[in-house]
Amino acid sequence: MNEVRSQYRPQEFEAKWQETWVEQGLYDTREDPDRPKWYALTMLPYPSGELHVGHWYAMTPSDTAARYKRMQGYNVFFPIGFDAFGLPAENAAIKHGVDPRKWTYRNIDNFRRQLRQMGAMWAWDREVVTCDPGYYKWSQWFFLRMLEADLAYREYATVDWCPSCNTTLAREQVWGEDRHCERCETPVIKRDLEQWKFRITKYADELLAGLKELEWANSVRTMQTNWIGRSEGAQVTFRTEAGDPIEVFTTRPDTLWGATFMVLAPEHPLVGKIIGDDNRTAVESYVAQAAQLAEEERGNAEKSKTGVFTGSYAVNPVNGDRVPIWIADYVMMGYGTGAIMAVPGHDDRDLEFARKFGLDVKRVITGPDGAVGPIGEAWPSQTEGAMCNSGHFDGTPVAGAAPKVVAWLEETSKGKSHVNYRLHDWLISRQRMWGTPIPIVYCLACGTVPVPYEDLPVTLPEETNMKASGENALLHTPSFLETICPSCKGAAKRETDTMDTFMCSSWYQYGYVDPYCKKGEPLTRDDRPWDPEIGQYWLPVDQYTGGIEHATMHLLYTRFFTKVLRDLGIVDFDEPMLRLFNQGMISGADGEKMSKSRGNVVDPDEVVAAFGTDVVRGYLMFIGPWDQGGPWDPKRIEGIRRFLQRFWTVANAKDGAGETVGDARELEQKLHATIQKVTDDLDHFHFNTAIAALMELNNDLMRALPTRLQGTDLWNEAIDTMCLLMAPFFPHLSEEVWSRRNHEVSVHLQSWPDFDADKILKDRINIVVQVNGKVRATLEVEAGLAEPQLQEGALAHPNVQAHLADKQIRKVIVVPDKLVNLVV
RNA sequence: GGGAAGGUGGCGAAAUGGUAGACGCAGCGGACUUAAAAUCCGCCGGGGUAACACCCGUGUGGGUUCGAAUCCCAUCCUUCCUACCA
Numbered sequence: 025m026n027e028v029r030s031q032y033r034p035q036e037f038e039a040k041w042q043e044t045w046v047e048q049g050l051y052d053t054r055e056d057p058d059r060p061k062w063y064a065l066t067m068l069p070y071p072s073g074e075l076h077v078g079h080w081y082a083m084t085p086s087d088t089a090a091r092y093k094r095m096q097g098y099n100v101f102f103p104i105g106f107d108a109f110g111l112p113a114e115n116a117a118i119k120h121g122v123d124p125r126k127w128t129y130r131n132i133d134n135f136r137r138q139l140r141q142m143g144a145m146w147a148w149d150r151e152v153v154t155c156d157p158g159y160y161k162w163s164q165w166f167f168l169r170m171l172e173a174d175l176a177y178r179e180y181a182t183v184d185w186c187p188s189c190n191t192t193l194a195r196e197q198v199w200g201e202d203r204h205c206e207r208c209e210t211p212v213i214k215r216d217l218e219q220w221k222f223r224i225t226k227y228a229d230e231l232l233a234g235l236k237e238l239e240w241a242n243s244v245r246t247m248q249t250n251w252i253g254r255s256e257g258a259q260v261t262f263r264t265e266a267g268d269p270i271e272v273f274t275t276r277p278d279t280l281w282g283a284t285f286m287v288l289a290p291e292h293p294l295v296g297k298i299i300g301d302d303n304r305t306a307v308e309s310y311v312a313q314a315a316q317l318a319e320e321e322r323g324n325a326e327k328s329k330t331g332v333f334t335g336s337y338a339v340n341p342v343n344g345d346r347v348p349i350w351i352a353d354y355v356m357m358g359y360g361t362g363a364i365m366a367v368p369g370h371d372d373r374d375l376e377f378a379r380k381f382g383l384d385v386k387r388v389i390t391g392p393d394g395a396v397g398p399i400g401e402a403w404p405s406q407t408e409g410a411m412c413n414s415g416h417f418d419g420t421p422v423a424g425a426a427p428k429v430v431a432w433l434e435e436t437s438k439g440k441s442h443v444n445y446r447l448h449d450w451l452i453s454r455q456r457m458w459g460t461p462i463p464i465v466y467c468l469a470c471g472t473v474p475v476p477y478e479d480l481p482v483t484l485p486e487e488t489n490m491k492a493s494g495e496n497a498l499l500h501t502p503s504f505l506e507t508i509c510p511s512c513k514g515a516a517k518r519e520t521d522t523m524d525t526f527m528c529s530s531w532y533q534y535g536y537v538d539p540y541c542k543k544g545e546p547l548t549r550d551d552r553p554w555d556p557e558i559g560q561y562w563l564p565v566d567q568y569t570g571g572i573e574h575a576t577m578h579l580l581y582t583r584f585f586t587k588v589l590r591d592l593g594i595v596d597f598d599e600p601m602l603r604l605f606n607q608g609m610i611s612g613a614d615g616e617k618m619s620k621s622r623g624n625v626v627d628p629d630e631v632v633a634a635f636g637t638d639v640v641r642g643y644l645m646f647i648g649p650w651d652q653g654g655p656w657d658p659k660r661i662e663g664i665r666r667f668l669q670r671f672w673t674v675a676n677a678k679d680g681a682g683e684t685v686g687d688a689r690e691l692e693q694k695l696h697a698t699i700q701k702v703t704d705d706l707d708h709f710h711f712n713t714a715i716a717a718l719m720e721l722n723n724d725l726m727r728a729l730p731t732r733l734q735g736t737d738l739w740n741e742a743i744d745t746m747c748l749l750m751a752p753f754f755p756h757l758s759e760e761v762w763s764r765r766n767h768e769v770s771v772h773l774q775s776w777p778d779f780d781a782d783k784i785l786k787d788r789i790n791i792v793v794q795v796n797g798k799v800r801a802t803l804e805v806e807a808g809l810a811e812p813q814l815q816e817g818a819l820a821h822p823n824v825q826a827h828l829a830d831k832q833i834r835k836v837i838v839v840p841d842k843l844v845n846l847v848v
Numbered sequence: 849g850g851g852a853a854g855g856u857g858g859c860g861a862a863a864u865g866g867u868a869g870a871c872g873c874a875g876c877g878g879a880c881u882u883a884a885a886a887u888c889c890g891c892c893g894g895g896g897u898a899a900c901a902c903c904c905g906u907g908u909g910g911g912u913u914c915g916a917a918u919c920c921c922a923u924c925c926u927u928c929c930u931a932c933c934a
Contacts, residue, residue, distance in 0.1 A: 031886085201931085243852045247929060250851065255933075274934065287934090329932080354932045364934045372849090373932050446933065575929080646872070648860060651853090660860070663872045669887085713862070716871035723871090726888090792867050797915040799867050823901080837914050843866055847914050 032665075032672035034636025038756040042143055050772060051145045053101060055561045062098035063562050064090040065533055065601070067570030067578075068152075070107045071131040075138035077626040077644075077656065078618060081610040084641040085650050085711050086569045087144035091752035092706045093567075094145070095776040101562050102145050103536040105152035106132050109160075109525045111189055111207060114458040117490050124458045125484075128155055138628060143637050143755050145772075150536050154528035158540030160460040161481030162553040163527055166585075167463060168474050169549070169592055175223045176452075178472065182291070182357070183451055185215040190494040191455040192219055194524060195448045196251075196577045220462060220521065222450040224584045228252050229443075230598075231583055240604040241651075244575045251576040253446025258430045260439035262286060262338045262365065264298055264349065270338060273360035273444050276370065276406070277433060278425040280342045281414040282388035283365035284378065286349045287331065289357040290314035298349060300335020307332050307351060314353045329354055329377045340365075341438040343415065352377065360444055368402065375402040388413045389422050450581065452524040457488055457497040459522025467509035467516035476510050478546040482518070496520055529578055530585035533600060537562045552594065559595070568601035571609070579604070605709050608653025610644070615655045626656050638754040639665045645711035645753060667719050668757055671750070674725045675743050675761045677734055686731030688738055692783055694724050695742050699779035702749050711753070718749060748777045792843040793818040795827040811838045818844040 045051060066086040069079055087102065094100040113124035132153060139146065152159055170176040183192045184203070188210035197206040204211050224231075232252050235245045257275035264270065270286065288295055290311045299307045310332040331352030338349050347365075354373060355364050368378035369387040378385050390409040403409070411420045420428060433439035453462070461482040463475035475482055489500040498504050498520035509516035531553075538554035564586075586600040611617055612624025619625065631640050642664040647654040698721040705714035725742060733739050744765065751758040751771045762771035786807055791814060793801040801821040805814065815836055818824055824846070831848040838844050 241852095243929080246852055250930060253930095253933070257934085272934080276934085327932085352932095354934095356933075359933050361934095366934090371934075373934080376932090444933080446930095572928085646860090652861095654860070657860070657873075660873050666887095667872085673887090712860090713871080716862075719871055790867080794866085794915070797866090797913090802867065826901085835914060837866095839866065843915090845866080845914050 030672070030676055032669040032757075034638055034668075034756060035633075037760045038143065038637050041756045041759050042140060045770075045772075048770070050770060051102075051147060053103075053147045053149050054099070055558060056099045057561070059097065059099040061562055062090075062093045062100045062567070063533075063565045064093065064100055064102045064567045065536075065565045065569070066102075066104075067568075067574070068105045068107050068529065068532055069135065070110060070112075071128060071135045072112055073131060075135055075628055076618065077628050077631070078610050080142065080628050080640065081644050081653075082570065082607055083139075083144060084142060085607065085645050085709065087142065088641070088645065088711060088752040089567065089569075089706065089709065091145055091755065091772065092776065094772070095748070095751065095774060097775065100145070101150075101537075102147055103150045103152070104139060104144075104146040104148065105532060105536060105539075106135065106154065107525065107529050107532070108132065108153050108155035109459045109522075109528055111191075111456060111458070114456055114490075117458075117488075118492060118494060121490075124488075125155070128458075141628070141632055141637060142641070145755075147536075150539055152532055152535045152539045154460075154525075154532065155458075156540065157481045157483050158543055159535060160528070161547065162535070162541070163460045163523060163531070164463040164475070164480050164482060165477065165547055165551070165553065166531065166588075167523070167527075168477060168480075170222065170588060171474055173588075173592065175226070175588055176220060177223065178218060178220050180216065180218045182214050182216050183219055184212040185217075186210055186212050189456075190496070192217060192451060192453055194451045194526070194577075196450075196580070217453075219451050219453040220464075222452055222584070224450045224581075225445055225447055227584055227587050228254065228445045228447050230587060231447075231580065234583065234587075234599055238599060238604070239602060241572075241606055244572060244579065244604065244606060247572075247575040248580055251447065251580065255444050257426070257442060257444065258433055258439045259361070259442035260341060260365065260433060262341060262347075264294075264336055264338050265346075266298070266336075268294060268297065270294060270349075270363050271361045272363050272365045273442060274365060275444075276367065276426065277429040277439070278411060278414075278417075278420075278422060279367045279370045279388055280340070280365065280429065281411075281417075282367040282369045282386045283340050283347060284345070284368060284384040284386050285347050285366045286338050287352045287355045287364050287366050287377070288334075288349065289355040289362040290351055290353055291357040292351075292362045294363075295334070295351060298334050298336040303333060303335035307334055310351060329373070329380055331377060331381065333381075342433075348383070350377075350381070358448070359446065370402055370404055372402045372404065386413065450524075450584070452527055453521040454524055455496045455520075456522055457484065457490075457501075457520075459525060460527060461498075461504075462519045462521055462523055464519035465507055465509055465516045466519065467512060467514060469514055470509055470511040470516075473509055473511050473516070477549050477551075479510065480547050498522075526578055526581050530582045531589070533565050533582070534559065534563065534589075534595070563595065564597050564599065565601040566603065568604045569607060570604075572606040605651070607650050610647070610653055611655045613656050613658060618656075631661070635661060635665055636756070638757045639668060642668065642715060642753055646715045648712055650709055650711055664715075667715075667722065668754065670726055671722050671746065671757070672761070674722060674729060675746070676764065677729055682730040682732065682734075684731045686728045686733035688733060688736070689787060691724060691728055691733060691742065692738055693786055694721055695738075695745060696779040696781075696783040699745065699749065699777050700781075700784060703776070703779070706752070715753065718746070718753075721746065745777050747771055748774055789841050791818070791841070793821060793824050794843060794845040795824060796847060797845060800824050800827050807841055809840075811840065814838055814840070814844055818846065 066083050090100050090102040108128050113128045116122050116127045117124040167176055184198045185192050186205035188208045189205060193205060198212050199206050202211050232249060232254060235248060255275050257273060258277040259271055259273050262270045262272060329352060331350045334349045334351055336349045337346050340347055366374040368375040368385040370389060388411060389403060390412050391403055407423050409422045411417045411425055430441045463480060463482045465473045465475060467473055485501050485504040488497040490497045491500060505517055507516055507518050534554055538558045541554045542551055582600050589595045590598060614624050616622055616624060643661040646664055698717050701717040702714045747758045747762045759771050788804055789807050791803040791805055792799055793803060801823045803817050815838060828848060833846055833848055835847040
């Protein structure tokens, strides 16, 4: 038989099928109201130098899932595009003198070629490139609409600045304990600048509440919840003895009576005003020192506390206590009001500070034993104890005390209920040229003037004057910079900051449905960025897939953006992506993160040349659970190649069937069980176990190959079904085999196979017999055997009898078709 | 300090209350071959046995249950996120 077996040579047919699918328009997009739609979206790539095997890891399972939905009868939309603005292009321009536009489009060409090699069902007819003016004019249009709605604003504030990238960053792009730039890992510094921001904090509560509705992984929802950082409490006004108000935020209004001092952040605006003359030198040098200190050291909780007394006092509004005002860098200007009331009796940090500087410690909540004993350590419990030393609140149980105190604060105008968020407004200004220009003009006469809708897009200049210093080239490009004020027609200058590229990716899922809508026409305020009918059909996204690294960046921004679009009347839903699956990361063969410097990067071109696309796809899906990631192991890719070879062998077998009788019933059972298993696994993104199930069925077919089963109707049904089940994973091989079996219409236009539940039931079943829960025997019996017979069979087994010996059977547990447990 | 995900053979893993290790890699043995590659067949957690039996085994210690990798409590370790957050 060996001589009739042919070799599986994917290189001989993969390219052919890719061309055929394009010719046949197999993956062209059509809105079809008669079929249910399924919008499957995978995070769009940034076209850096080359496609990485990490892209394959993210994208091929997404494609498999999309293909599966399509075979189930959905009209599937699986678009692709390029997130094409960003610093690498600009850096290449500065370093090598290449035009960032040329650099980017050249990379995109290469990406397209490599993406086509995946054999994925991309909707190329709806491709989007975010650096095309036809795309970014809509980003500018959104900006203008948000400006009108007071959701975009300009503010002079302290911002994070990356000295290496020469630009400001959003809070979300500052990472780690040392507060480094997300891109280049340089620690950021603080700068005071006038910057554009989006009012994402306005949606904080809704962004929190919406998470409950989403079929997203817990980890992402938790990360967003923590990032938004909602805490309930009260804002209370303390006053200096001179009468200046100092607002503090506290989550423990029930401990107000225990405030024995106050602490301001060194950057607090009141600091200059309240310094007593005797303390001026000390305070000023402390503030100067704090400004010098890197955030990383300030942020380090291990560091022992430092601080300085201002010489001023404030009055505690609830009991009139005179409390000293200190300055210390453990209070951060960026959270709450930048000032705190310190309650050392009930807060560890305040206690540490009080001890170090000899400040009063007062207990206003009774301890666990009900005593108001000596202060050993801070007593932070919010559930045990009762208020004391707190005027008429004495005796109030601490559980539930806070709302009562807040109500009283409001009645007496000493404070008010307040919710504080960790979330900051989204800073979108970037001092870089390779981005979407912010459509604003600055005029000496008229001030800040938005570019009129009909003048959009504000396009980037063809030629730019790149500076080796990395300074924004737009500042040095007069053709861009110098303009005319839309309002007074006088000379004016354009905003040279561009938008954070997360702006582009906040709405790309909408851009895909109708790319570059209103080509060439002047825009108006009332235009729509995509045809509402097309949008109505496809939106929102049904299934999103991508890495978890975007949990508090892109995934938060795009949710915010959708809520804005809803409030602008552009979409009629609240959430952009209903389901989200986060794949893991593929690492190098050494288990380390793939990177050029480590030399462990796998080039997809090379492995595809060696093994073919289908093998690479299959290998990536077989590594392990998709959300877990794992190392690239060059040896294990052989396993998938062998599997596909064996399928090829089985599927191309002709004649040569042997004399032995195969078990048809067993094969039929396995066939239907496999359909069920693969269907169920694909529903849950369990690609690895789905492939294992396909391997099992194929192994059974290998065993049946030399029997008389080969060539029977059942055999042919099994091979055809294998083609269908394999099609989403291995689109080329299954198409090749399908066509060799004389099917005329593409395997990818077939329906997903159904299984027959009756056929999955086995005729004969192995029953486990346990004595005291330990397996002592197995019995092969016919399915559905009644309990008494099962029990009888179990007792009759010699090994079971040996274990029963002369013991008394106390209890018998029988699980039909599964096991008998004898308790003695 | 707070949170999330994990911990199972030599390795990637499977099993979500019912035969632990499916499927695959590596390894070992065999067939084919002058030989090798490829391909095919078989074995493959540890101890134990001539072979069975039997004993041990899912990070660790308890618990629930006829029965636990799976559920509960405690604890250790790994990875990630977050953090003087008031």
